[in-house]
Amino acid sequence: MGLILRIKKKFGFLLKWFFRKDRMKIGIYGPPNAGKTTLANRILRDWTGDVMGAVSDIPHETRRARLREGVRIEVDGKSVTLDIVDTPGLATKIDFHEFMKYGLPEDEAKRRAKEATEGVIEAIKWLDDLDGVLLVMDSTEDPFTQVNVTIVGNIEARNLPLLIVANKIDLPNASPARIKAAFPQHPVVPISALKGLNIDSLYKAIAERFS
């Protein structure tokens, strides 16, 4: 028994290499309005010429998870094929009054709140099927939130590779350094998904982290 364990320990990396997946399923997670779908659209547009879904200023625009398979990313000779899941924003409180401030009628706001709640649960359930996570945070917001800390803690507990994306660096009050300081144990890539700023660094980090 001891011999088998020793062999497994010594040659485990060979087994891993032999049985490695040729595709990685990556989830894009984060709080509402962090720019998850904007990032998914940017990645798809750059590598497939397609888009993932509609974006909006109203929180919880994405209320169902969307999967796009076979997105091949090649950077500096390294390549990785990803199945990308764009997930609804994770939140602890959803209140239809917030949507009414954007001009939605009460019925529609309530329906949106219900769908957004279902979306949060669906997003979390997707974690069981993933090989890695891109966690999108808004650089203009305080990163020490219950949502961010809970997501990072749970991804760590599942041993999933994590890459934090500090989005919206095109905005004047953005501070990606604050995100890096909050989660120093994980790589953080500052980008603007909307403007495409520093997006090449993100692709490089994706290829390194998930290949």
Next chain:
Amino acid sequence: MPHRCTKCGREYADGDMRILQGCECGNNKFLYVPKEEKRRERKEEEVKESETSFSETPLGIESVRILSPGMYEINLEKVFSRDEIVIALREDGRYVIHLPSLLKRRRK
């Protein structure tokens, strides 16, 4: 502060010189507000606030708490750590267990 200006609503304490000189808004009519009425007003405000804001009681076993149609609290920790979904209704002690999520787990 039992003296309320009938024009701008500003309140002055008993014996305030402004009651004799007139309110800052120029009005010189004041309504005496008995303490009892004031307490009732505050209570009404508190009730209104508790209806519109989220509940202060910490989440327990439930994954989702439905406060009213369109207002939800999600216990992320519970949704992350358990497969089954337990929904709590606004009234304490009433829960709904989402059977499909529970049965799915059993099948694994």
